[in-house]
Amino acid sequence: MAINVKNVQKFFIINGRKIEVLHDINFSIGDGQIISIVGTSGCGKSTLLKVIAGLEQSTSGSVELNGKKIDHPSEKDIGVIFQEPRLLPWSSVEKNIEFGISQTLSKSEKKKIIREHVDLVGLTGFEKALPKQLSGGMQQRVSIARSLINRPNTLLLDEPFGALDAFTKINMQKEVLHIWEKEKTTLILVTHDIDEAIFMGDKIVVLSAKPGTVKKVISVELPRPRDRTSDDFARVRRLVYEQFFPKEELAVEYNI
Numbered sequence: 001m002a003i004n005v006k007n008v009q010k011f012f013i014i015n016g017r018k019i020e021v022l023h024d025i026n027f028s029i030g031d032g033q034i035i036s037i038v039g040t041s042g043c044g045k046s047t048l049l050k051v052i053a054g055l056e057q058s059t060s061g062s063v064e065l066n067g068k069k070i071d072h073p074s075e076k077d078i079g080v081i082f083q084e085p086r087l088l089p090w091s092s093v094e095k096n097i098e099f100g101i102s103q104t105l106s107k108s109e110k111k112k113i114i115r116e117h118v119d120l121v122g123l124t125g126f127e128k129a130l131p132k133q134l135s136g137g138m139q140q141r142v143s144i145a146r147s148l149i150n151r152p153n154t155l156l157l158d159e160p161f162g163a164l165d166a167f168t169k170i171n172m173q174k175e176v177l178h179i180w181e182k183e184k185t186t187l188i189l190v191t192h193d194i195d196e197a198i199f200m201g202d203k204i205v206v207l208s209a210k211p212g213t214v215k216k217v218i219s220v221e222l223p224r225p226r227d228r229t230s231d232d233f234a235r236v237r238r239l240v241y242e243q244f245f246p247k248e249e250l251a252v253e254y255n256i
């Protein structure tokens with residue numbers, strides 16, 4: 001679904017002082033697009049994602065989903081995946097995936113859908129396993145399947161692979177893209193990882209801090225699947241790094 005973020009401003013009271021965390025945020029996401037949001041720690045990325053999810057109210061401005069204002073969470077429209085999988089530790093993979101499934105479905109429909117989702121995230125054979133019997137990447141896949149079960153049109157991912165090692169992270173990025181290609185879900189991904197932002201995003205929204213403001217929106221026009229080692233990828237990487245570091249520093253520190 002298309003999302004419009006319009007003049008979003010957010011204040012928090014921190015230590016008795018009113019602090020502007022988000023200032024006049026504007027951008028749009030087309031139906032089935034992937035947007036990556038990058039910015040330094042504390043610049044307001046998670047707050048922005050929560051406002052888009054309807055979990056947090058903006059102080060002014062609005063977020064619209066297909067022209068309709070979002071003012072409360074709706075798991076049917078928007079699924080959220082957090083950095084930590086947030087699974088029920090005493091429940092099996094299939095029970096965790098079942099959690100939150102539409103109660104209007106019959107028992108056999110539920111069973112079929114759960115099986116399809118276990119398969120979609122590559123966990124067939126682990127249906128009865130408990131979270132503690134799974135690796136971090138597998139747990140995150142359970143959390144992705146759980147978020148997808150009600151087929152939200154939009155999925156918000158807040159640093160979903162932040163706690164994973166580099167290899168698992170790359171595999172998970174590919175898996176999410178695989179699901180995206182199948183389902184054409186609109187994705188918004190918050191990340192600290194610039195390569196991840198480029199690998200995944202059709203657009204990258206760069207936020208600057210204090211208050212969080214859109215510094216630049218970069219279109220990533222690289223064909224998919226993207227090659228992280230290509231010159232074109234390096235060109236986009238350089239453009240993103242330039243938003244954070246002066247050009248002279250880049251040449252020395254990053255050799256790009």
Ligand SMILES: Nc1ncnc2c1ncn2[C@@H]1O[C@H](COP(=O)(O)OP(=O)(O)OP(=O)(O)O)[C@@H](O)[C@H]1O
Nearest residue numbers: 012013014021039040041042043044045046047048
């Ligand atoms: N519920 C809250 N009440 C008060 N202040 C908050 C609240 N949530 C976030 N903040 C403040 O808002 C600012 C932005 O926080 P946020 O978590 O959105 O940043 P972030 O860019 O996601 O950071 P990180 O990358 O480190 O996760 C921080 O200064 C934080 O202290």
